[in-house]
Amino acid sequence: MVAETRLSTRDMIMPIFVDERIEAPVAIEAMPGQMRQSLSSLAEEAGRVEDLGIPAVLLFGLPAHKDEIGSQASDPDGVIQKAVRAVKDSTGLVVITDLCLCEYTSHGHCGLIRGQEILNDETLPVLGEVAVSQAEAGADVVAPSGMMDHMVGAIREALDVEGFDETSILSYAAKYASAFYGPFREAAESGFAFGDRRGYQMNPANVNEALWEVQLDVEEGADMVMVKPAMPYLDVLRLVKDRFGLPTAAYHVSGEYSMIMAAADKGWLDGNAAMLEALTSIKRAGADMIITYWAMDFARAHGR
Ligand code: PBG
Secondary structure, X not given: OOOOOOOOHHHEEEEEEEEOOOOOOEEOOOOOOOEEEOOOOHHHHHHHHHHOOOOEEEEEEEOOOOEOOOHHHHOOOOHXXXXXXXXXXXXXXXEEEEEOOOOOEOOOOOOOEEOOEEOHHHHHHHHHHHHHHHHHHOOOEEEEOOOOOOHHHHHXXXXXXXXXXXXXXXXXXXXXXXXXXXXXHHHOOOOOOOOOOOOOOEOOOOOHHHHHHHHHHHHOOOOEEEEEOOHHHHHHHHHHHHHHXXXXXXXXXXXXXXHHHHHHHOOOOOHXXXXXXXXXXXXXXXXXXXXXXXXXXXXXXXXX
């Protein structure tokens, strides 16, 4: 009766990795309990997500072919476009697409490159094209995660010009250059060939910068904003929610998930209790939506 914070299955968004090269689900070693889905197993998995009462999925595509410019990202018959159609055709789920080049580029960076330099402005029209192709496939929400400056404005403009003014943007607005993305790089095969992402993702030491990043994205047309990772940045999450009042998502990322699963596996802590506590703290700090690999387990264990 006195609990101030209640977690609900309706708060959760389930991330799903879809791999075009496989025929059946494959376990992700660094993320115990998580699988990459094939294009043929995806609809069934999405059906399970929907039956559990989870409202939305966040889709990541792993293409068979990568190149310097990530051209598969906007191919109408690319993996993400096929995945969106499969989920939309078979469920009533809200489909959110990760919108980034890093899963599609041979060098693994989130933007186009020249030598070892990331070309922010040259990347913007490409992100616009990817957004349009995802919207054409049926995505309800596109979620740009590459932290290019002015990506939200470029994507909004591209979507509107093509008549997709109803497609929403969930911006990964305050995304930190985090060690907690480690297991994701196995899951999505998006490790980078040189350097790191500190040129475009944020310094963990900064909080004013996060508020500027969010403000710019809001001004450029973001409908929802995200703070990522979640638990190491609960202070940022609280400030973003209080200052902007927008629907605010937090991403409980791969490393946050895997470290609890690994400790639980060793018997060092109660994994179920730790995961509940982690997700409760994220909601308490202001998240309206929590992107978590634990969404289906939460729903199974705790219902709606
Ligand atoms: C791609 C992207 C990443 C994640 C989501 N989208 C990796 C990165 O930026 O390095 C991480 C998600 C996770 O760790 O669960 N830009």
